[in-house]
Amino acid sequence: MPTAICDPWWRHQTPLVQRFATLTGAQSADVLVIGAGITGLSVAIESALRGYSVIVCEAEAVGAGTTAGSTGHLDAHPEEGPRALLEKLGNEDATAYTQRRLQAIETIERHAGSAAGFSRVPAYYYSESIDDEDAIRQEREAAIVLGLTVGTDDKVPFPRAACGYRIENMGRIDVLRYLDRLVEMALQLGVRMFEKSLVESPTSVPCTMLQAGDGRVTFEHVICATHCNYTAAPLLFAATPPYQSYAIVAKVADAPADALFWDNSDPYFYSRRVGSAEEGLVLFGGCDHRTGTGDPVLSLSRLEEWARERFRVEAIVQRWSAELFEPTDGLPMIGRAPGMDNVWVATGLSGIGLTQGTMAATMILDAIIGQESTLHSKFSPARLALSTDWLTAQAEAIANVAERVLPMSAIDVETLRAGEGTVGLVNGTRVAVCRDAQNRLHQRS
Numbered sequence: 001m002p003t004a005i006c007d008p009w010w011r012h013q014t015p016l017v018q019r020f021a022t023l024t025g026a027q028s029a030d031v032l033v034i035g036a037g038i039t040g041l042s043v044a045i046e047s048a049l050r051g052y053s054v055i056v057c058e059a060e061a062v063g064a065g066t067t068a069g070s071t072g073h074l075d076a077h078p079e080e081g082p083r084a085l086l087e088k089l090g091n092e093d094a095t096a097y098t099q100r101r102l103q104a105i106e107t108i109e110r111h112a113g114s115a116a117g118f119s120r121v122p123a124y125y126y127s128e129s130i131d132d133e134d135a136i137r138q139e140r141e142a143a144i145v146l147g148l149t150v151g152t153d154d155k156v157p158f159p160r161a162a163c164g165y166r167i168e169n170m171g172r173i174d175v176l177r178y179l180d181r182l183v184e185m186a187l188q189l190g191v192r193m194f195e196k197s198l199v200e201s202p203t204s205v206p207c208t209m210l211q212a213g214d215g216r217v218t219f220e221h222v223i224c225a226t227h228c229n230y231t232a233a234p235l236l237f238a239a240t241p242p243y244q245s246y247a248i249v250a251k252v253a254d255a256p257a258d259a260l261f262w263d264n265s266d267p268y269f270y271s272r273r274v275g276s277a278e279e280g281l282v283l284f285g286g287c288d289h290r291t292g293t294g295d296p297v298l299s300l301s302r303l304e305e306w307a308r309e310r311f312r313v314e315a316i317v318q319r320w321s322a323e324l325f326e327p328t329d330g331l332p333m334i335g336r337a338p339g340m341d342n343v344w345v346a347t348g349l350s351g352i353g354l355t356q357g358t359m360a361a362t363m364i365l366d367a368i369i370g371q372e373s374t375l376h377s378k379f380s381p382a383r384l385a386l387s388t389d390w391l392t393a394q395a396e397a398i399a400n401v402a403e404r405v406l407p408m409s410a411i412d413v414e415t416l417r418a419g420e421g422t423v424g425l426v427n428g429t430r431v432a433v434c435r436d437a438q439n440r441l442h443q444r445s
Contacts (some may be wrong), residue, residue: 008068009249009274009283009318014176018061019183023194023213028054032210032219034199037067038175039346039357041182042107042227046361047223048189050369055219057197057212062183063176066227069322070354071247071285073260073272074108075123075169076101079350080330081264082142088330089378091145096375098146104358105171116181117275118172123260125226126156126164129222132264133163140165155359157257158271159310170260172272175354202343203232221368223344224337225357228325228375231337231345236381240348242291246299248319249274250284253312269306281317282307288324288351296321324351331379334360335367338382344368413441 027287031047036058047054048226058064068436076098078085085094112118126233127136143150143165151166186193197213202222209218229236255273262270269286284307287299289341307313327333327348337343344367346360367376377383411424413433421434426443433443 002092007318008247008320010068010072010174010176010323011063012318013174014234016061016063018195020058020062020193020195023055023057023197023217024215026216026218027055027192027212028218029053029192030220031055031380032199032212032217032222033225034222034230035059035065035225036062036179036183036193036195037065037225037227037357038179038182038354039067039227039349039360040223041186042358043223043225043346043364044186044191045111045182045189046365048186048191050365053184054189054191054192054218056186056193057199057217058193058195059198061195063142063179063195066322066324066353067175067179067357069247069320070175071270071272071283072173072175072354073270073352074105074354075147075167075172075260075352076105076170076355077123077125077143077167078146079352082139082146084330085274086142086145093375093378095145095147096373097378098148100359100363100375101355102147103362104355105169107172107358108261108354109171112173112178112181116126116169116178118178119173119258119276120169120171121259121272122151123167123170123262124156124158124161124164125167125262125264126161127156127264128160130160130162134219136163136165136264142394143167156261158261159256161261161263166259172260172275173354174275183402199331201230201232202337205340207340210388219342220270221342221344223346223364224359225346227347227349227353229333229345229347231343232339233338233381235338236333236345236347238327239381240327243288243324243326244291244294244296244299244321245285245288245324245351246296246303246319246321247283247285248300248303248307249281249283249317250304250307250311251280251315251317252307253280253314255279255282255311269303271307280314282311291323324349324353326350332356332360333381334363334379335376335381347381411444416441 030052031054033044033056044056149168156164199212224230267288271284276282287303333348349356416435425430
């Protein structure tokens, strides 16, 4: 029986509660922000700081989205590797991009204060094969070109690491406590917050009013900070295919150094301590695959096996999965929606949405007032055109998702554990079922 586990570690420390009313009646603001994750709240704060009146609408509750499913890593090292980023963007734009991510970490540190478990830690990029030593050395040199502070000691304090390098002044954070801090800041700046307020997709041109919750909002600009594409542009759906990623928190007898670690495998594995006070709790992530093409249970089992091969694991404390959207050219989609003057999006943030979502706030507000750089054009959601390769990849993904969403096998709902869900036949009817964190059963067509 296929299952998906969607109960992140952070929600056990900071349970979800609805704190704000559903939007009702006729509301208006200079800026409407759709989504109250790290991107939406960062955008709301930046907008308010620049003098705009702001409304934020969240379809569920703050913390219900993908931000809570992240692992709280904060780094500015390119996911595809420093050399690939330099080749793709050139030295000037690649360096500017890296600097924006470094500035995003500084922004998160400044906003977090002492309330969100923020800590500066080093990071290590490594390989388990000594045969990769030359390639790792070249990546290290490229990282220096990008402006990252790279250590001189190549020894990586992680089991089986054969070669690698250290990047200074990266960070980690408790993501839900950080969202609480952003909410506090937004309210102090006069931002109006609404939960359980689903906003209709901005499709009309011009777009100056949208239904939201039990009311409507008129605005000058609307910013879609919903993780996935929320506009009607088919280009963006094709350009940002979905991937599933997995994480576990384990109690180990031999925790690694307090740092971020990730290897050069494809897909890569990554890990860090949960926090300073929980020395024996380590967070492991990896086993990414295209949504609909893999098995969540097998992926989580493989991740657990990987951790046990390197550490003395005493217990698995938490397991979960989250979805990310990976742009086909490896660059985020940040800017004006295709064909729309006042609709802005931030999507395709890959597995590094904490820094890219924070970075998106200043980029979008700069673009609204006409202060765009060449980096804006490189990240523009309108930069790409559909190709045969993209359509082929999308057809494959759609077929694989259909097999998972429309299965004909019977399922036994009594076998579901809290936080698990599946799709199939119950008494001959095709349904989706899940148990929430309180073990309550939910069933939908």
